[in-house]
Amino acid sequence: MKLLIKNGRVIDPGCKQDEVMDLLVENGRIVKKETQIKECEKELNVIDAKGCFVMPGFIDLHVHLREPGLEHKETIATGARAAARGGFTTICAMPNTKPVIDNVDRLRFVLNKSEQVAAVHVCQVGAVTVSQMGEELADIEGMVKAGAVAISEDGKSVMNVRLYEEAMSLAQTLDIPVLAHCEDKNLVGAGVLNKGKKSEELRVDGISNLVEDIIVARDIMLAKETKVKLHLCHCSTKDSVLMVEEAKKKGILVTAEVCPHHFSLTEDDIVEGDTNYKMNPPLRTKEDVEALKLGLKNNIMDVIATDHAPHHKSEKALSMKDAPFGIVGLETAAALTITELVEKGYLTPMQMAEKLSFNPAKVIGLDKGTLEVGKTADITILNPDREWTVDTEEFASLGKNTPFAGKKLRGQIMATIVDGEVVYRHK
Known part of the structure; x- marks a missing residue:
């Protein structure tokens, strides 16, 4: 019909x-x-x-569907239904499942299961290294031939620079982007919340801006060297925005995303004992949030993505120190974009459509993001x-x-x- x-x-x-x-x-x-x-x-x-x-269907570059292996948190079917309820017609599943999506068979499992049970289009992102251990490259070429739209070590950074440069060079040859989670694991330590007055008040270890910024700078330099298409995930700091702006001026192929929670909340909003305010990167300062909003407004930051990270209620019921990082976002992203950005004059409706649909499509090379005839x-x-x-x-x-x-x-x-x-x- x-x-x-x-x-x-x-x-x-x-x-x-x-x-x-x-x-x-x-x-x-x-x-x-x-x-x-x-x-x-x-x-x-x-x-x-x-x-x-009436907009082109939203595309989320950053979703954790948890299947295989962690179905108590989310399944492909439930995650896809959440995406549909949030206005997303295409979602990109990150590879940090159990087992990790680091080979062709596991990638095909997700794609085949998605065809059977998902209400929306599901794209799979392949891991950079075997089991995301950072020691040897995964079968990147095989996964791309089997349908992977990108590679990512999301949840951590590849700390071995030589290995990461090799992966980026291969991704450039295969014409796929690298989706980068920028976090120096040597600096983050036992960090829980943003390093500042709130972490001090709640007596937990802090995560400084430097944890993100130093890897953003490193990855941009690697992208410059390898000429790969680099996409920076869940940027949260003012200096990330500055570095993306400078990289673009120099012609480096970099794009960047901001999550709704990072442009909607600051560390001041954190409620003691409520682990739903614990995510990685953490909620930052008002200054950082304003920089992210202006970065979106000025088209420095290209994409709004959710980093949808479901956890079981028993896991989030642990202490702030012990609970896992992450929040769900598929079903609130559009409304937070309207409430915090469009209504407050940071984005026009056209920019909203660009950042939720047109630009994400361009990042992963999909022929979507438009309502043109045909x-x-x-x-x-x-x-x-x-x-x-x-x-x-x-x-x-x-x-x-x-x-x-x-x-x-x-x-x-x-x-x-x-x-x-x-x-x-x-x-």
Whole structure:
């Protein structure tokens, strides 16, 4: 059946179009985009998107699906449902599962399982090294031939510079990006929260900005040397923004992402004993947060990604020192972007579409992120004015670990469409 989306504000960063229009979808593709499409509505599935943004389906470059091996935290099926509920039509799964996705068989397991159970498109990122131990390269070429869209050692940095340079050179030859988690493990120690007044107040070890900044600088220099496409994950410091800006001025192929929690919260928001405020990188200072927002506003930072990191409630019930790092983010990302960035004038709706869809597609080389006629009908419909309160009991994710529980946000996902099929519709 055909799908007609009527009366929506179509925001298409692929052609810089922003106007009220209709979209007609047939056989999984956009076949018409014009004002007041005339079709026999008896033969159509019609969605009236009046008052809503109609954007290319969101693409999340940074998701932890936990399967295989950690299904008590999340599964491919539940993570994909959470993505659909959050407006994401494509997600990139990080490789730090158990076992690690470091060879072709494990990669194919995720891709094949995703085809069977996932409501959205799932791309798999391959590990840089075997078992993410940092000692020998994984089968990068084999994984890329089998469908890996990138490589990453997410959860840690490859500390062996010579080995990482070899991996980057191979990634450059294979024309895939390296997604870099920038953290000097020799500096982080037993750090729990940002090194500052809050870590002192709560009497826990701190994680300084230098932990991130020193590896950002190193990886940019390696990217300059190898000419690889480097994508910096979950940037959290003001100096990361400065270094990305300088690298781009010098023509280095670097892109960077910011997570919603890092542009929405500071260390001052941390509630004692609530481990949902524990993530890596940690929540930083107001100065860092403002730099991240301005970096997004000025198009220095290219992408908004969630770093969706579900954990079982028993794990997050441990002490601040012992609980695992990470929060869920797929189901709150769009609303936090509207609430903290669009409503406050940091981003235009067009920039929001760029950072949640068009730019992520470019980073991993997907022919997505636009609503042009002929393109795959991956579409997100968002009501920017509707308010809602975050209720973790309504989450599709198995993970309920979010510091935004009970928070009132603006921006409600009304429908998510994948390959022309409605996979989520707000009730």
